[in-house]
Amino acid sequence: MPGENLTRVEAQQRKALVDVASYAIDLDLTTGDEVFRSTTTVTFTAEPGASTFIDALTRTVHSVTLNGAALDPAVVSDGVRIQLDGLAAENTLTVVADAEYTNTGEGLHRFVDPVDGEVYLYSQFEVPDSRRVFAVFEQPDLKATFQFTVTAPAGWQVVSNSTTPEPVITGDTGTWRFAPTPVLSSYVTALIAGPYAVVTDTLTSRDGRVIPLGIFSRKSLSQYLDADYIFEKTRQGFAYFEEKFNYPYPFDKYDQLFVPEFNAGAMENAGAVTFTETYVFRSKVTDAIKERRVVTILHELAHMWFGDLVTMKWWNDLWLNESFAEWASTIATAEATEWTEAWATFQAMEKSWAYRQDQLPSTHPVVATINDLEDVQVNFDGITYAKGGSVLKQLAAWVGIDAFFAGVGAYFAKNAYGNTELADLLGELETTSGRDLGEWSKLWLETAGVNTLRPEIETDAEGRITSFAVLQSAASDYPTIRPHRLAIGFYELDGGALRRVHRLELDIAGERTEVAELVGLRKPALVLLNDDDLAYAKIRLDDDSLAVAIEHLADIADPLARAIVWGAVWDATRDAEASASDYVALVLGNIARETESTTIRLSLTQLATTARMYVAPARRDETIREVGDALWALAQGAESGSDAQFQFVKFFAGLASTPEHGAILAALRDGSTSLPGLEIDTDLDWELLEGMVLTGLAGETEIEAALAKDNTANGQQAAARARATIPTVESKLAAFASLVDSDKLPNLIVRATTMGFLHTNDPSVLQATVEPYFASLTTLWTTRSYAIASSVIGGLYAAPLASPELVAASRAWLDANPEPPALRRMVIESLAGVERALRVQARDA
Structure with missing residues (x-):
């Protein structure tokens, strides 16, 4: 390399x-x-x-x-x-x-x-x-x-x-x-x-041209391709972007191709976008995945203008390319498709990704220093995509959405088929908005770190606000205090629901901003900083609001407000300000009534992380068992055939830990147990089998039998993952060796193997891989392509151990290996995750 x-x-x-x-x-x-x-x-x-x-x-x-x-x-x-x-x-x-x-x-x-x-x-x-x-x-x-x-x-x-x-x-x-x-x-x-099998259609661009459309997939998958729906979202995106950008589609045709063994979600090749085959649904998928596909379709379409028509001069502006597509695809999804709650999804997924990345030792300014290609490769991260997209949402609020789109349209017209730098876009936005963006850019784009916002509220004996201030803090390593455009929402209980009764939008700056407009109002049940999620900042709730939010989280009527509260409680847990065990109780107590698929998916993913890595080790086994029991109960109580029922079953399989759990999964697979409206299709069958493997109730024989029934690319990946999940030291060492000792496996088999390798309820089975892992790093980096090296190096780090011994081994390797920076960054990020887990465990204890 x-x-x-x-x-x-x-x-x-x-x-x-x-x-x-x-x-x-x-x-x-x-x-x-x-x-x-x-x-x-x-x-x-x-x-x-x-x-x-x-x-x-x-x-x-x-x-x-x-x-x-x-x-x-x-x-x-x-x-x-x-x-x-x-x-x-x-x-x-x-x-x-x-x-x-x-x-x-x-x-x-x-x-x-x-x-x-x-x-x-x-x-x-x-x-x-x-x-x-x-x-x-x-x-x-x-x-x-x-x-x-x-x-x-x-x-x-x-x-x-x-x-x-x-x-x-x-x-x-x-x-x-x-x-x-x-x-x-x-x-x-x-x-x-x-x-490839192909389905064709056309649309008419705003300048009158007829644009040919094509959707391609492998022949053996083509029966599952819902081309009509993809064409519909494509047309909606074309109409939205051509109007908002005030610039017609810049190429002669638009093909979308679903291709095998793709590393990313999609790639914005001009007029010939490639997508992962994960988006060809051969089995039932969650609504979260359906929505993500729409956002991805519109993300790549936005790139036809921002990235392909107008391109960055060098990769230090990669963030602007990806962040713009991330922001534009979300607003288009929310305003042009049936997925009107896309900003709640953005809050749940992108914001949490951004906050996590921005608190790693490897965090960097949005405008990153890119010295070479290796720097670029590791900067396809949560700063480049998610923080950048969040900052652009903040910028749109700062200058006004109409001025923002007008500036973007002028930028396309002036720089078509050329190369630009950030200053070219900011100059157009300054012209259309009348706001000087120099200081804003310096504070938001040239510094790293995430701020935390807290309300400080005083009331009189009658509950009326006598003082309201927003306090802003920053991490000691990244002490920048920034200007924010945000909203403050007041919520009251109304017929069993928490609904917004008052909203104030304002600019804040400095460590303390007095909000005189709220003085004299009665303090509500819930005060929510950053309502509507305009700003990029972690938020905290005042004590009274936190108590109400935890008791009534599922009662918050607005999905975006609910997602903000979910995120705030998760941030506090990760920062060791709140107990991991309390977070487990919060999720299990409120998730049954959550309606947003992505919020369910992310909350259950974070629940799994908490149970396996964040609760005190002495309570880990008990917590995993309790979570598994609760997820099965939630699945049984969920609406027949619902997205929530489907997700509860999937996560139950992923967190199965006892012989009783394994027996339930086996009964679901063979039909002796069933849930109303739940079909055990091919992909869900693999997930149930992996859960049985995790509990020791199935092994190589059952995996081979399942592969014989589904000897497809998906089946081969699922089998590789299941094999690597077998909960023995010998299995983990075999999975490790299959990736380190040979470079013959294709990329998605590599990825599936690493996912199974890390899938364990007993992290001690990974201990034997730690020493050979660090011994192999330099060779992996120098002999494998970047895509494979990063998958193997990230995927074989035994993070579930979350132990002081793993910290020591990581630090020893870093001390002995001052180069290369990109490889060190991968290890530093993995180490930071373990060190955070130890802090959260100590708080939980």
Whole structure:
């Protein structure tokens, strides 16, 4: 990995020398299972006599021709870069090479469907992996046009950024010659090829163009694809963004492709978005996942403008690319689709992710320092996505939503097909809003850490407010006190529900802000700072409000207000200000009446973390058992066929800990026990089986039998996870060895194995992996691709141990290994999670 790095200084030097006009890329996908032939012709200008390099990760370079002169590949290429000396003012470079297919989800990923043996390919180029497919100046500010010619089996679908042409067929082979793209950054170019099933449609853009639409999936999954619904959300997103951005869709067509073994949720390739197959629902999924798919669809669509049309100059503005899409997709989901409570979901998921990331030792300003590609890779994090999106929500409130959209529209019009920096956007927002954003940007974007807001309230004998202030604090390591635009809500009990009776929106600044407008009002049952979740800050409740909120949490009528309270109590628990055991009681006492699927999902996920890692170790086994018993009771009492019933069963399986729990899961699987409205479909069957494995009631024999019934990609991943869940030292060591001793497993089998490895009620079975884990880190980092290294390094850290011994081993490794920074960051973040768990355990004890 280190030899593949690119520094910002190198990129700036290359940009000063080179301006790229076009790429013509010829790919032959008929040359075997391991490599494909890649021929790239680049035209570019340069400073005469200058030297630079082009990026090309290759197995073999056959020829390099620069301005008609042949260069010796053995001299100019090291398999990562090709050196170019003596450049002319106008240059033409042709590179012929063999490039490798991957099974890591990077470059050109090759997948063989176990159902029918069909081969599927797709590209994933962000951050630096188009160079795995063609020779390229791999940096976002060297934009160019890209013309792809692809040779592949005649029966395949071949998709790229331009509209798919009719192929020229010769025997069993076809050749597709695509038209050149608009000017793009290389990381958003794309190639997807294979016998994909496709559904097509069209929509009409606001400028009158008819935009072809396509939705693609593997043949063996196509029966599950709900294309009509995806087209509907796509149309709603198009209409919303074209109106709000005041700029028509910038490309000629829009394909959405669900591809196998995808590492992320989706990728915003211009006009050819790739998605994880998790979003093709072959079994029942929670409403939370259905909503997340809609947000993801709109997130990628927003990128067509913000990221693809207008692109950052360098990766230090990656946050703005991702944060804008995160914010825009949430507001579009809330305002243009049936998922009107999307901001409650944002509060539950994105805000909690952001607060967690922002309290790690590795936290960084939203505008991060990105020195090289390794810095970029580890900055796809909760700051880049979730805090950035939260800060943009705050910015929209700060300048006003109409001024915000007007500024964004002006930004697109002025910078179309170009590269920008943060100042370009802020300048447009200052123009449309009239607000100076220099100080705001400095405080919010150039400093790290999250503030905490608390109310200070005094009342008279009749309960009327005589003084109301908002107190703001910051962590000692990150002491910045920031301005906030926020709302304060007053809630009263009304017919058994807590409803808002008063709302005040205001700006606060400094460590103390007096709120004179609330003086004289009667203090309500619940005072909620940051009502409507406009600000990015942890909040605390006053003592009276906290007591009411805990007693009546499920009675808060507004889902967003409820999510804010859930989040506040969770933050206090993680900060060891409240007891972990009390949090367990709060969740179990209120979750049955929660209506928002994502809030249920997140609360139950946090419940599992609390039971396994945060309660005092002396109470751990008892708590896990009580939680399992309660979840089964909740499932039995839930509405027939409801989302809540489904989630209670899933989490019961994940937290099963006794022979009695295992017997219930077995009875659900074989039908001798049932719940009204609950279907045990293929994926739920795997989850029940994993719960049986966790309790020792099933093992390898049952896993093999289940895989024989479901020998699909999903089934193979579920089997890998179940095997790694077997609760013995031998099983955990075998799972560990399968990932550390070999690099042959594909990316999603790796991920599934790590999930099973960490799935345990008895963390002592992981103890034997600690020493070999630290012994293997440097080798893993230097010999695996980033996607695999990060999955293995993060997924084999024995965090459930949460012990002083694990802390000591982690610190010893860090002390002995001052480099490389990106690898150290992974270990530092894992260590911080364990140290936090120990603090929360001590508070619970």
